[in-house]
Amino acid sequence: MAGGTASGTTFGSCCTELKEAMSGEEFEPLITVGEDGVLYMSVGLVELDDEEPGMVDHPVFFCPFCSKRLQTPEEVRAKTEAADNDDDE
Numbered sequence: 001m002a003g004g005t006a007s008g009t010t011f012g013s014c015c016t017e018l019k020e021a022m023s024g025e026e027f028e029p030l031i032t033v034g035e036d037g038v039l040y041m042s043v044g045l046v047e048l049d050d051e052e053p054g055m056v057d058h059p060v061f062f063c064p065f066c067s068k069r070l071q072t073p074e075e076v077r078a079k080t081e082a083a084d085n086d087d088d089e
Contacts, residue, residue, distance in 0.1 A: 011033055011039045011070060014063050014066055014068040014070065015063060015065050015066040015068070017065035017066070018031070018063050018064070018065050018066070021065070030042040031060065031064075034057070035083065036079045036080050036082070036083035037079045037083075038059050038071065038076050038079050038080060039059065039060045039070055039071060040057035040058065040059055040060065041057065041058055041059075041060045041064070042055040042056065042057050043056055043057065043058045044056040059071065059073075059076045061073065061076075
């Protein structure tokens with residue numbers, strides 16, 4: 001799961017706990033890097049029409065384990081806007 005901040009830091013490099021939580025070797029991780037390069041945490045479930053529950057994701061700004069800043073709201077906004085623009089093309 002590649003991805004990182006504008007400063008080039010890879011998500012999960014701040015501490016072993018986050019790296020392990022993102023690994024998903026023995027479970028489906030709830031902290032992942034989206035296709036837009038933003039680090040997200042699943043915070044809930046929503047019912048969808050096809051009877052499969054969908055995950056509700058929220059950007060993670062600070063590591064939940066060591067409290068290091070991982071991304072800023074401005075970085076998230078820029079990445080999601082760039083992804084939206086790519087989808088429009």
